[in-house]
Amino acid sequence: MSWDYFLNHSPALIIVIPLLAAFATPLIGRFSRKAMYIWITASLALTEIFSIILLYGVHTGGTMVYVMGANPYNLSVPPDSGGIPVRIILTVDSFGAFMAFTASTVALAGGIYSIACEHSQTGQEKYYALLLLMLVGMLGMVLTGDLFNFFVFLEINSLASAALVSYRIDKGVAVEAAFKYAIISSIGALAFLFGVGILYGEYDALNMAMIAQRMKFTDLDKIVMALFTVTLAMKAGAIPMHYWVPDGYGKAPGGISAMLVTASQASLYGVFRVSFTVFGLSANTLTLGWFLIILGVLSMFVGVTMALIQHDIKRLMAYHAISQTGYMLLGVGVGLATLGTAAFNQYGLAAMEGGIFHIINHAMYKGLLFLTAGAVIYRVGTSDLNKMGGLAHGMKYTTIFFMIGALSIAGIPPFNGFASKLLIYESVYQFNPLLSIIAMIVSILTLASFVKVFHSAFMGPKIYDVKEVPKSMLIGMCILTFFIILFGLFPNIAMTYLVGPAAKALANPLEYIARVLGGGA
Amino acid sequence: MLLNLPFITVVIIMALGLYAMLFKRNLIKIVIGLSLIESGVNLFLVSLGYRNGGIAPIYTNAPSTNMVLPTPQALTLTSIVIGVATTAMLLSFCMVIYRHYGTLDSRKVRRLRE
Amino acid sequence: MSKIVRTQASFLYTFILIFGFYIVAHGHLTPGGGFQGGAVIATGIALVVVAYKFDEIKRRIKKTSLTAAEGIGLLSFIIAGISGIGVSFFYNWLANSGLLFGESVPYGINPGYLNTAGTLPIMNLAVGIEVLGGLGVIVLYMLHFVKGGEGNAA
Numbered sequence: 001m002s003w004d005y006f007l008n009h010s011p012a013l014i015i016v017i018p019l020l021a022a023f024a025t026p027l028i029g030r031f032s033r034k035a036m037y038i039w040i041t042a043s044l045a046l047t048e049i050f051s052i053i054l055l056y057g058v059h060t061g062g063t064m065v066y067v068m069g070a071n072p073y074n075l076s077v078p079p080d081s082g083g084i085p086v087r088i089i090l091t092v093d094s095f096g097a098f099m100a101f102t103a104s105t106v107a108l109a110g111g112i113y114s115i116a117c118e119h120s121q122t123g124q125e126k127y128y129a130l131l132l133l134m135l136v137g138m139l140g141m142v143l144t145g146d147l148f149n150f151f152v153f154l155e156i157n158s159l160a161s162a163a164l165v166s167y168r169i170d171k172g173v174a175v176e177a178a179f180k181y182a183i184i185s186s187i188g189a190l191a192f193l194f195g196v197g198i199l200y201g202e203y204d205a206l207n208m209a210m211i212a213q214r215m216k217f218t219d220l221d222k223i224v225m226a227l228f229t230v231t232l233a234m235k236a237g238a239i240p241m242h243y244w245v246p247d248g249y250g251k252a253p254g255g256i257s258a259m260l261v262t263a264s265q266a267s268l269y270g271v272f273r274v275s276f277t278v279f280g281l282s283a284n285t286l287t288l289g290w291f292l293i294i295l296g297v298l299s300m301f302v303g304v305t306m307a308l309i310q311h312d313i314k315r316l317m318a319y320h321a322i323s324q325t326g327y328m329l330l331g332v333g334v335g336l337a338t339l340g341t342a343a344f345n346q347y348g349l350a351a352m353e354g355g356i357f358h359i360i361n362h363a364m365y366k367g368l369l370f371l372t373a374g375a376v377i378y379r380v381g382t383s384d385l386n387k388m389g390g391l392a393h394g395m396k397y398t399t400i401f402f403m404i405g406a407l408s409i410a411g412i413p414p415f416n417g418f419a420s421k422l423l424i425y426e427s428v429y430q431f432n433p434l435l436s437i438i439a440m441i442v443s444i445l446t447l448a449s450f451v452k453v454f455h456s457a458f459m460g461p462k463i464y465d466v467k468e469v470p471k472s473m474l475i476g477m478c479i480l481t482f483f484i485i486l487f488g489l490f491p492n493i494a495m496t497y498l499v500g501p502a503a504k505a506l507a508n509p510l511e512y513i514a515r516v517l518g519g520g521a
Numbered sequence: 522m523l524l525n526l527p528f529i530t531v532v533i534i535m536a537l538g539l540y541a542m543l544f545k546r547n548l549i550k551i552v553i554g555l556s557l558i559e560s561g562v563n564l565f566l567v568s569l570g571y572r573n574g575g576i577a578p579i580y581t582n583a584p585s586t587n588m589v590l591p592t593p594q595a596l597t598l599t600s601i602v603i604g605v606a607t608t609a610m611l612l613s614f615c616m617v618i619y620r621h622y623g624t625l626d627s628r629k630v631r632r633l634r635e
Numbered sequence: 636m637s638k639i640v641r642t643q644a645s646f647l648y649t650f651i652l653i654f655g656f657y658i659v660a661h662g663h664l665t666p667g668g669g670f671q672g673g674a675v676i677a678t679g680i681a682l683v684v685v686a687y688k689f690d691e692i693k694r695r696i697k698k699t700s701l702t703a704a705e706g707i708g709l710l711s712f713i714i715a716g717i718s719g720i721g722v723s724f725f726y727n728w729l730a731n732s733g734l735l736f737g738e739s740v741p742y743g744i745n746p747g748y749l750n751t752a753g754t755l756p757i758m759n760l761a762v763g764i765e766v767l768g769g770l771g772v773i774v775l776y777m778l779h780f781v782k783g784g785e786g787n788a789a
Contacts (some may be wrong), residue, residue, distance in 0.1 A: 012724035016717060023709040026702075066723070073723035148596055155603045163610060171631050179614045186555055186607050187542075190562050193600060197562070200593070201569045245632050344623070422532025581664045581747035602670050608770075609773050 006050075006284040007057045008073065011090045014100065015139055017043055022132035029125025037115050040128050043182040044108045047135065051097070051104040060329040061337065063515040065145075076516055077189045083517075085207050091145030091516055094501035098356070099269050101498070102363045103262045103421045105483065108170045110255035113371055113476030116469070117254045117378055128166060134160040134259060141266045145516060147196050147278075148206050150270065151189065154235070158185035161263055165252045177247035184244045188231040206492040208278050209516035212509060225283060228274045229291070235267035237322050238329060239298040239452040249318035250383075254374020255476070257314065258367035261321060269370030271454060272332055277509045281341070285431055289337025297438055304445045311385045313373050313453060317366070320409065322451070323442060324362045330439065331355020331424045333457040339507060347427040352503045354423030357494060361416045361487065365408035368480040372402040375473055376457060379466040385453065390462040397468060399458050401477045406454060407482055410447035416487035418438075419494075527568035535561035548618065548625045561603040564574045566597045636686050644686035651679035660764035662756065664747030669759045673766025680767075689779060701771040710764025715757050717768045759788035 006013070021043035029036040065074050068088045076085045092100075111131060115131055120126060137157030144150050162185065166178030200206055202221070203214045215221065234241035245264075249257050275288055303323030310316040335352030338344045374399050376391060377383050392399040408415035411422075421443060431434035468474075487494045505512070538557030541550055570590035576583065578591040615625065622630050636644075659672030684692050719726030730753030731739045738750045 009720070009723075012720070016713075016720070016724060020713050020717070023706070023713055027706050027710070069723060069725045069727060071722050071726060093631070148599075152599060152603075155607075159603075159606060159610065166614065166617075171615050172618065175614050175617045175621070176630055177633060179611065179618065182607065182614070183542075183551065183555060187558065189603075190558055193566065196564050197566045197569060197593075197596075200596075206592075322604055577666070579665060579742055586744065598670070605674075605770075612777070633638045 001061040004055060008052045009066070010050055010057060010059045010065060011092050011143055012068070014047060014054060015143070016137060017050065017127045018132045018136045022136065025132065027126045029128070035065065036125060036128065039134070040111055040115070043132065044201070047104045048108050051101045054092060054097045055101055055498070056092050058092055059303050059497065062243065063091065063505070063512060064094040065516055081279050081325060083300060084205070085210060085516060086318055089145045089207060089516060090143050091209070091512065092143050093512060094505040095269070095272070095356070096142045096364070098360070098498050098502040099266065101140055102137065102360045103138040103142065103266065105479070106258055106262045106363050106367045107131070109367060109371070109412045109476040109479040112479070113258070113374070113473050114253070114255035116472040117214060117374060119312075119364040121167075125455075127164070130164050130217045130255070131259070134164065134263065136141040138263055138266045138448050141338070142269050145201065145208050147208055147211070151193055151196060151332045153188050154192065157263055157266065158182070158189060158235070161256070161260055163343050164256045165248050167253050167256070168334065174251040177251040180347060181244045183250040185235065188234050190229045191227050191451055195224040195231075198224050200220070207516065208273070209513040212278050212281060212513055213517065215279065215282045217279075221279075225274075225279050225288070229288070231297055232267045232270040232274065233329075236264045236271065237299075237325050238295045239511070241300070242303075242322050242329070245322055246315045246318045249370075249450050250312060250323070254371060255376065255423060261366050261370070262363050264321070264325065268359070275336055276506050277512055280509045285339045288338050289333050289335075292329050292333030292336060293435065295485060296326040296333055297406040299326030299440060300327065300442045304442050308445065308449050313376065313383050313385055313457065315372070316449065316453060317369050317373060320446060321366055323446065324366065324409070325423060326382075326432060327421070327439065328355045328358050328362070329355070330435065331358060331429060334428050335507065338431070344507075347430040349503060349507065351427035351431070352422055352507065353428060353495065353499050354420050356502050356506070357420040357423065357499045359407070360494070360498065364480050364483045365415070365417060368401060368477055368484065369405040369409065371473070371480070372398050372405060372478050373432070375469040378473075380464055380468060385456045388457045391464065391466065392458040393462045394464070394466040397474055402454065402458065404481055404484060408488070410450060411443050414488045416491070418490065419491035431503040432502070527564065531561050531565045531568070533566065546627050548627055548630070549612075551627070552608065552615065555611070556604070556608055559600070560618050563597045563600050563604075566600065599619050604634045641686050642652030644682050645694035648679050648683050651682065652676055655679065655767070656763070659759055660756065661747070661749070661758040663752040664749070666733050668709045669762025673763045674770060676767040677774055678699070680771045681764045681778065684775065689710070696771070698775055700771055701775070703768075705765050705772070708761050708768060711761035711764065712758055714760060715754050723765070727753040727755070
């Protein structure tokens with residue numbers, strides 16, 4: 001049980017701990033509720049510690065390879081197999097470790113928040129078991145190196161989050177939202193499985209590195225690339241496949257809306273992984289990059305204009321989540337379009353770093369905004385902006401957290417939204433000035449709609465006589481605010497340790513393939 | 522032509538499932554359409570592994586060693602399990618929607634708009 | 636349902652259970668395994684619920700015992716996977732070792748030997764118990780309002 005053992009086995013342990021906790025939660029919850037709360041908090045904190053250990057391991061040792069069921073643990077190509085990786089391989093590079101850190105931080109905040117928010121509901125042990133299973137799905141999606149394993153974890157993620165969106169069955173609308181979400185996720189996952197089947201039939205391999213090495217880019221591969229990109233962009237909430245996002249995010253319980261943001265970003269990780277690593281060496285990256293750029297620009301613009309006219313607080317924030325996803329697609333799309341040319345080192349790598357930095361920033365501030373909206377709904381009882389007013393008199397801390405979140409999403413210094421948006425504006429301007437101008441206009445409209453929400457919910461004369469929300473909800477919001485202020489005041493900490501290695505690892509598929517097929521270690 | 526027959530069947534089943542999902546209004550018929558699309562994808566996965574003259578890939582009392590590929594069968598089994606769980610969850614949603622809305626017509630189950 | 640159906644259902648229920656457990660136990664030799672055997676046993680439960688009225692079955696097959704079976708099955712599966720974590724996750728430390736399921740398997744065509752394949756039969760049993768619990772609870776909840784038909788089916 002030495003430090004070396006934990007460092008080498010951390011890709012497996014980070015999936016085992018929430019899985020074991022999820023399976024044991026219904027039994028513990030039946031006996032004592034307080035023991036269940038302590039069990040949940042301990043397992044979420046332990047997952048966070050292991051994600052930091054994973055970040056350290058990838059930063060010092062390069063891409064980590066873990067083979068499930070092999071002796072020793074990193075024997076990816078057994079000597080008697082003829083050069084073919086035979087087992088399910090977890091391949092963790094810097095980008096995967098970065099996404100795992102994001103997912104476990106938001107899950108920790110959402111889990112602690114849910115302890116107070118769902119305190120008076122029944123069926124709580126199943127709620128927490130499903131929350132931990134959703135975390136397992138997200139972590140599995142970002143850490144695996146095998147296409148069918150990605151599909152299995154994608155389905156675990158979709159089913160657990162659909163069941164959690166429908167948690168409040170006493171109001172029937174949540175079940176209607178969850179029905180739409182489950183049908184659309186299932187069709188998407190089946191299209192993904194169809195693509196995996198086509199690739200298996202052509203190349204007789206399911207490992208991402210093996211397929212990337214054997215890829216010849218025939219016409220069937222073009223069909224598979226279209227299937228993969230559109231399906232995973234649909235699960236991430238890009239226009240024109242966004243119809244589940246306002247319903248799904250709007251009717252979920254408070255802590256779950258924050259975690260649905262990272263679930264969508266795990267699918268965005270899937271888009272980038274498939275575009276850069278599986279198809280990156282042989283496809284025409286200019287065409288694929290422009291496709292991602294167009295999806296991004298459409299998402300940004302349609303998302304923010306639909307958000308201006310909403311009068312339900314959570315649907316408004318859900319449309320903003322769509323528009324911020326557009327920023328990430330724009331940044332990484334510019335990086336993909338310039339991959340391999342000389343312009344990549346001038347501005348392409350910076351655009352990719354901006355897009356990837358925006359992933360963690362968006363998870364933090366959008367999670368904080370959803371948690372404050374959940375706090376408002378918890379005290380007032382309705383989510384309609386026309387009926388709220390004057391909440392700043394009673395709920396002081398919630399108002400401050402909402403202000404921090406709203407200034408972050410609009411890109412105002414010194415919060416973290418400014419750092420990543422500035423990177424995206426400057427590097428995309430050198431690629432094509434029109435895209436950067438559209439991004440700036442969208443940012444202004446974002447600020448406008450959040451001023452509207454702040455004014456109608458928190459300012460004004462006192463209508464409701466409300467107290468502050470319970471402590472555990474405030475602790476959940478504090479965790480996310482800490483990272484917002486840290487990345488806003490010191491963005492170079494994030495750039496050197498988190499974002500820079502992630503962008504370099506994503507843009508370098510040859511090293512990924514060599515690490516898996518060269519026998520690991 | 523005879524060897525392409527499973528793939529033509531896959532296309533027909535998936536087209537029927539897509540038709541049921543798009544044009545039928547009852548929520549249970551939408552779930553049936555989804556189940557048809559799942560069956561089509563499972564049939565596609567199993568028929569990828571066929572080799573000419575092969576038998577089932579089991580070594581217990583096998584007549585010969587000319588076997589079809591076993592990996593797509595494992596993929597299909599996982600997909601069937603996921604399909605069972607999804608269908609059970611969707612049908613439970615239909616039961617709760619019927620209890621709250623009183624109808625299963627998808628044009629009337631529309632309290633969430635815009 | 637009529638008397639013929641009720642008699643045959645209670646007679647066949649035992650055989651369906653035995654057949655389901657046979658499929659679960661021989662998962663590493665013949666087609667089958669955890670999920671398939673558990674689904675067969677859940678079908679047996681569905682047969683009995685449809686043949687009798689739900690109120691009579693409610694006393695014999697309880698939802699709490701099926702939920703407990705599901706929990707126990709899940710925990711045994713993950714503990715069987717973790718037990719070899721010293722080497723790697725899901726490491727098959729019982730195969731070829733001479734302990735519980737540890738004989739060596741000869742290459743090529745053989746009559747199947749039950750005592751082989753290490754942690755695989757243990758995981759099959761755990762998944763079988765879990766699936767019969769899970770699918771049994773789903774079947775009981777969905778057939779909640781089945782009342783038997785009056786008299787004989789003419």
